[in-house]
Every structure is written in C-alpha cells, then in structure tokens.
Amino acid sequence: MRTAKSRWWIEHSYKELKDELGLDHFEGRSWRGWHHHVVLVLLAYAFLQAQRRRPSKKRASR
Secondary structure (H helix, E strand, O other): OHHHHHHHHHHHHHHHHHHOOOHHHOOOOOHHHHHHHHHHHHHHHHHHHHHHHOOOHHHHHO
8 A cells, every 4th residue: 555655646746747847848959958957847846845835824823
C-alpha cells in the first residue's frame, strides 16, 4: 500500500508540473536551456508547495 500511495503522489506531482507549470513547454535544442527551464519549473513548484503548506491568516484568526 505504501508503494502504491507513493507512486500516486509522484504521478500526481508530475501531472501538475506538466499541466500547471509548463514542464513540457520547452522547445529549445540545448541541454543548458532545457536544464534552466526544468530548474525554474521546479523552483516554481517548490514555491507553490510552500505556499499551500503555510497556514492562511483566515484560518489562524478563527
């Protein structure tokens, strides 16, 4: 069960990276350009995850 759940999380995250953050939108030809694109997409994903895990001010004031 743990393996199946971890696989689901990986697939869900990868789909989100592609659909919402444009991981699959790179059309360049160089390794360096692709690497920069992937790094920026992963940084954006890390930022979004940090924002989602942060307690909102509305919930804290209740």
